[in-house]
Amino acid sequence: MTIIDVWGQVTTERMARAPWLATLLRWTGADTVATTVPATLAAMDEAGVETMLVSAWRGPEGALISNEDVAAQVDEAPARLRGLASVDLADPMGAVREIRRWVDAKRFVGVRVVPWLWDLPPNDRRYYPVYAACVEAGVPFCTQIGHTGPLKRSETGRPIPYLEDVLLDFPELTVVGGHVGFPWVNELVTLTVKFPNFYVDTSAYALHRLPPDFVAYMKGAGAGRVMFGTNWPMLTPAQCLAGLDRLGLGEQDRDRFLFGAAKDVFGL
Helix, strand or coil: CCCEEEEECCCCHHHHCCCCHHHHHHHHCCCCCCCCHHHHHHHHHHHCCCEEEEECEEECCEEEECHHHHHHHHHHCCCCEEEEECCCCCCHHHHHHHHHHHCCCCCEEEEECCHHHHCCCCCCHHHHHHHHHHHHHCCCEEEECCCCCCCCCCHHHCHHHHHHHHHHHCCCCCEEEECCCCCCHHHHHHHHHHCCCEEEECCCCCHHHCCHHHHHHHHCCCCCCEECCCCECCCCHHHHHCCCHHHCCCHHHHHHHHHHHHHHHHCC
16 A cells, blocks of 8 residues: 655754643653654554655744755655755745755655744745745645644634635645644635645544544545645654544545545655
């Protein structure tokens, strides 16, 4: 079985020391999130994950996982890992140059910015050069939707009006919203029906813990538009996939969820 995990990270010690992580670790029960490429590959092998997209993380205080870190991680396992770049929203032209430097749609296949790190919703003007650069590079923009695990404001993850504004202003941009979007699942339905370039992933949720409304969305308006993700190392692929059969997906929708949508969207 082919499986693509669209949200992982090979975390650094810098990220492991981030002050907001203490509240996130309370959810997972782990002592640390620091990990390595070999540990990542072992977790992938355990669950039959063929490819993982590993993300850079950038916030106002600087890089927690730099684009250089991600490039080295991908080079360590080029057959199994692909990168997602991140950028400094406070430096718009620097952000554009970073995307042009790293994002080649081969090793780096997209850009991710986590809004709650910046306390800026995605329709803030500081994102707009990033969107233009993603369209120019032909790659998706990935972000977080829904409530926030760490003790940070959740409002930045609300799909409407924030992502709706972006999708209206950039009709050529593909957007992937990670972390399910709970509690605003009805807003996901609206965006999915309205925008064919909007996708969602299930990262940060073990599949048996997906909200019932989201499972109904996967089988309804979201069929073919939802991708598998873990948020490794906060959750392992094996933990996330344990509830797969209970979702009751048909074979075509299951394949689309596990790898088909990601293959198309990220050009894998």
